[in-house]
Amino acid sequence: MPTPTSSPSAPLFPFLLLVLLPWCTGCASTAADPLPPSAATPAAGTGDAAKAETDKKAEEQKQRQKDLAQKQRDLDYAKVAVQTTAIDRQVRVMTVESAVRHAQVELDKQKRELEQFQQKQKPREMEEHRIQLDMQTQRADEAKDELAELESMYKEDEFARSTKELVIKRGRKQLEMANRSLAVGQQEFEQFEKHTLTERERELTQKVEDAERDLEKARLEHQKAQMEVDVQQRQADDKVKDLQRDIAELEQKIKDGGK
Amino acid sequence: MNTPCHAYWRALCLLVAAAPAAGQQAATPPAAPPRPAADAELSTKAAAAAGADRALAFLVATQHPDGSWGSHSTDSLFDAGFAVETYYCYQVGAHCLATLALRRAPETPERRAALDKAVRWLVTTVMPLRGSGWDNDAVWAWLYGTVATTELQGDPRFADDRWKVPVASRGREFVHWLERNQVPTGGFGYYDDPTFSQRPKWATSFATGAVLPALGVALQLGWMSDAATAQRAVAYVKRCRLPNGAYEYDLNPIPRINGGEHINDVRGSLGRIQICNWALHEAGDPDTTVARIRTGVEQFFAHHEFLQVARMRPIPHEAYYYNAGYFYFFGHFYCSQAIGLLPAAEREGFHSQLRPHLLRTQRADGSFCDFQDTSYMTTASTAFAAMALLAGL
Numbered sequence: 001m002p003t004p005t006s007s008p009s010a011p012l013f014p015f016l017l018l019v020l021l022p023w024c025t026g027c028a029s030t031a032a033d034p035l036p037p038s039a040a041t042p043a044a045g046t047g048d049a050a051k052a053e054t055d056k057k058a059e060e061q062k063q064r065q066k067d068l069a070q071k072q073r074d075l076d077y078a079k080v081a082v083q084t085t086a087i088d089r090q091v092r093v094m095t096v097e098s099a100v101r102h103a104q105v106e107l108d109k110q111k112r113e114l115e116q117f118q119q120k121q122k123p124r125e126m127e128e129h130r131i132q133l134d135m136q137t138q139r140a141d142e143a144k145d146e147l148a149e150l151e152s153m154y155k156e157d158e159f160a161r162s163t164k165e166l167v168i169k170r171g172r173k174q175l176e177m178a179n180r181s182l183a184v185g186q187q188e189f190e191q192f193e194k195h196t197l198t199e200r201e202r203e204l205t206q207k208v209e210d211a212e213r214d215l216e217k218a219r220l221e222h223q224k225a226q227m228e229v230d231v232q233q234r235q236a237d238d239k240v241k242d243l244q245r246d247i248a249e250l251e252q253k254i255k256d257g258g259k
Numbered sequence: 260m261n262t263p264c265h266a267y268w269r270a271l272c273l274l275v276a277a278a279p280a281a282g283q284q285a286a287t288p289p290a291a292p293p294r295p296a297a298d299a300e301l302s303t304k305a306a307a308a309a310g311a312d313r314a315l316a317f318l319v320a321t322q323h324p325d326g327s328w329g330s331h332s333t334d335s336l337f338d339a340g341f342a343v344e345t346y347y348c349y350q351v352g353a354h355c356l357a358t359l360a361l362r363r364a365p366e367t368p369e370r371r372a373a374l375d376k377a378v379r380w381l382v383t384t385v386m387p388l389r390g391s392g393w394d395n396d397a398v399w400a401w402l403y404g405t406v407a408t409t410e411l412q413g414d415p416r417f418a419d420d421r422w423k424v425p426v427a428s429r430g431r432e433f434v435h436w437l438e439r440n441q442v443p444t445g446g447f448g449y450y451d452d453p454t455f456s457q458r459p460k461w462a463t464s465f466a467t468g469a470v471l472p473a474l475g476v477a478l479q480l481g482w483m484s485d486a487a488t489a490q491r492a493v494a495y496v497k498r499c500r501l502p503n504g505a506y507e508y509d510l511n512p513i514p515r516i517n518g519g520e521h522i523n524d525v526r527g528s529l530g531r532i533q534i535c536n537w538a539l540h541e542a543g544d545p546d547t548t549v550a551r552i553r554t555g556v557e558q559f560f561a562h563h564e565f566l567q568v569a570r571m572r573p574i575p576h577e578a579y580y581y582n583a584g585y586f587y588f589f590g591h592f593y594c595s596q597a598i599g600l601l602p603a604a605e606r607e608g609f610h611s612q613l614r615p616h617l618l619r620t621q622r623a624d625g626s627f628c629d630f631q632d633t634s635y636m637t638t639a640s641t642a643f644a645a646m647a648l649l650a651g652l
Contacts (some may be wrong), residue, residue, distance in 0.1 A: 160443040241322070
């Protein structure tokens with residue numbers, strides 16, 4: 001986007017003023033001075049006072065010319081500042097509006113995550129863990145039944161006692177492992193239900209609350225920025241007006257001083 | 260594989276490969292490709308007799324001068340991984356089946372000479388033993404060794420002391436090893452579970468069923484040290500029976516069917532149904548009635564495609580319902596034995612259904628095979644098929 005400061009002629013303008021002003025003021029001084037100093041003194045006593053008065057006026061006029069030039073430069077700068085302030089205002093407004101939008105998106109996302117967890121994920125994972133626990137329970141139950149069945153079959157005669165003992169020992173160990181595995185499974189299920197899931201839900205709820213706070217902060221930032229940029233714009237506009245008024249006054253004084 | 264259908268395709272391929280380039284020679288119409296014989300042609304007694312003759316001729320022709328068949332080493336990388344001893348155990352088991360086939364066949368001078376050589380090798384060869392902790396495939400040799408020696412004991416051709424004493428001696432050895440390896444639940448199996456023990460702990464219904472009738476004979480012959488061995492084996496097989504007529508592969512204290520494809524479904528149990536019904540009936544089990552045996556035979560033919568699709572698949576149990584290639588001739592042989600237990604009027608109807616399933620798979624040299632094409636499987640398959648065909652004559 002082109003800005004006043006980026007215009008190729010803009011930086012040259014104050015410089016040209018500086019170069020041309022002495023020449024212009026020289027011309028003005030010459031134009032306001034109708035006679036050479038030697039010809040303007042009618043008598044020696046009154047002549048000195050009049051000359052002093054004239055010099056003073058000339059000096060004052062010269063100072064006004066310098067002030068005018070300075071004010072005109074300041075006016076140029078102030079006009080550029082009005083435009084840069086407008087751009088700053090636009091950028092800052094865009095930034096805070098974007099922050100509000102992002103905060104809103106994040107809040108929506110966190111709300112969906114929580115909703116998904118509460119309505120789908122939590123019941124499904126609970127069911128998965130319940131199935132696993134039920135399978136472990138079933139395995140322990142089957143190991144118990146199979147051991148009982150083996151012992152019942154082996155009771156029928158005294159054949160192969162030592163080999164039977166190997167099989168029974170294996171069956172007892174399988175039952176023991178199934179029972180121990182079930183005990184661990186029950187503990188794991190309890191931990192999952194009462195701690196893991198609860199903690200995950202708490203974290204997700206916390207994220208929603210954080211996102212809500214972030215959105216509120218972004219909205220306040222937006223309000224504050226809006227107020228600040230309005231003031232800055234007004235300040236820039238007022239400075240231009242002040243300078244224009246000062247320049248008009250100075251020009252009037254210079255004009256009056258020349259009479 | 261060398262079924263008539265494959266022979267047709269091979270012939271067709273050769274014909275295409277040998278055909279001259281177009282324009283080089285005047286085209287002559289190709290000869291009509293050989294067609295597989297229709298089921299009607301293969302279902303007759305004459306076809307069965309011819310097929311059995313060719314199978315027996317293969318056994319006679321391929322017998323080694325010392326009376327044995329095949330190799331005692333692994334013939335296929337697919338079959339590697341077992342204990343070194345196991346391949347000898349397979350050879351002895353297959354040898355017993357070939358011996359049984361020759362014994363059951365109508366005698367010819369060639370067959371008789373081969374049978375004598377086979378029996379001589381059987382009673383003199385080194386006793387197969389357990390090959391490793393988990394691999395106890397010696398059980399197959401002991402099972403069919405017991406079946407073969409008990410049958411030979413009842414054969415008048417082997418009744419003189421020249422045969423009787425060595426056959427009985429070898430028979431006692433087989434029974435002795437079986438007794439030592441009967442699992443606590445009463446069955447016989449060929450693998451063991453950790454902790455590996457001298458008496459293994461895992462058995463199968465069909466391995467146990469294979470020897471049930473022979474154990475009864477062994478008991479009568481006084482070859483057993485424990486009279487309860489046979490009773491326990493019968494109890495084991497009976498416990499494997501499921502309400503739908505199938506038999507569990509191995510006894511589980513609490514049977515389970517998981518609802519999907521399972522080996523203990525009827526379609527995974529087609530061969531086991533035949534052998535277990537036959538074995539229990541022969542062992543005098545009152546629950547194994549003719550009606551139950553008939554239902555089992557009907558199930559065999561109703562679901563036969565599950566055996567057919569598994570034949571010659573090289574990975575054990577890779578077909579539907581975990582059927583393995585080697586279920587094929589084992590199942591067909593015991594189906595023929597189960598048919599033999601039905602009323603005489605019903606038998607021919609079932610045999611005529613059975614024969615085409617056998618004869619369609621017979622190879623040009625008269626042999627049969629259902630798994631990996633190893634020498635021991637070819638010997639065993641050919642023997643099973645020959646005996647199945649002979650059973651209906």
